[in-house]
Amino acid sequence: MEDLARVETILRQKGGAVCSVRPEETVFHAIRIMKEKDIGAVLVMGEGRLTGILSERDYARKAALEGRDSRATPVHDICTRVVVTVSPETTVRECLQLMTDRRLRHLPVVEGDKVVGVVSIGDLVKWLINALTARIDQLQAYISGGYPS
Numbered sequence: 001m002e003d004l005a006r007v008e009t010i011l012r013q014k015g016g017a018v019c020s021v022r023p024e025e026t027v028f029h030a031i032r033i034m035k036e037k038d039i040g041a042v043l044v045m046g047e048g049r050l051t052g053i054l055s056e057r058d059y060a061r062k063a064a065l066e067g068r069d070s071r072a073t074p075v076h077d078i079c080t081r082v083v084v085t086v087s088p089e090t091t092v093r094e095c096l097q098l099m100t101d102r103r104l105r106h107l108p109v110v111e112g113d114k115v116v117g118v119v120s121i122g123d124l125v126k127w128l129i130n131a132l133t134a135r136i137d138q139l140q141a142y143i144s145g146g147y148p149s
Helices: 007-014 027-037 056-064 092-102 121-143
Strands: 041-046 049-055 106-111 114-120
Touching: 007 092, 007 106, 007 114, 007 121, 027 041, 027 056, 041 114, 049 056, 049 106, 092 106, 092 121, 114 121
Parallel strands: none
Antiparallel strands: 041 049, 106 114
8 A cells, every 4th residue: 555655765766865954053044945945844963963853833933923033043942852753664654644643744764873864744745646646547547458467
């Protein structure tokens, strides 16, 4: 079934590029990176390890609404520090359930102590749509007799 595919499959298609900032960098710098890369979150990496995640939601709720100066506020002041992660073996279904239950839009993918990628809700939905479209095409071909036996 499509939703039993593993995160590693999505990362192979998408690539494992990870955008990150250091905890001491400014929120403005992090938001600029998000804009340039057209992404909704960046990982916060300190001393080679994942220490947080900064999302557009963090910025809106913890900086903009509180009147903080994004050019002077360090990322570590507003980022989410308790980061929910998954492994490459986690299934699409498990990721979607986790994202729904925890109201998350991004999941860092960690193998051992190394970040190997990030999957977003958009990545998962795109993958599911493509998988379901392929399945529908197969079933239609089978029904119409055009499916190879």
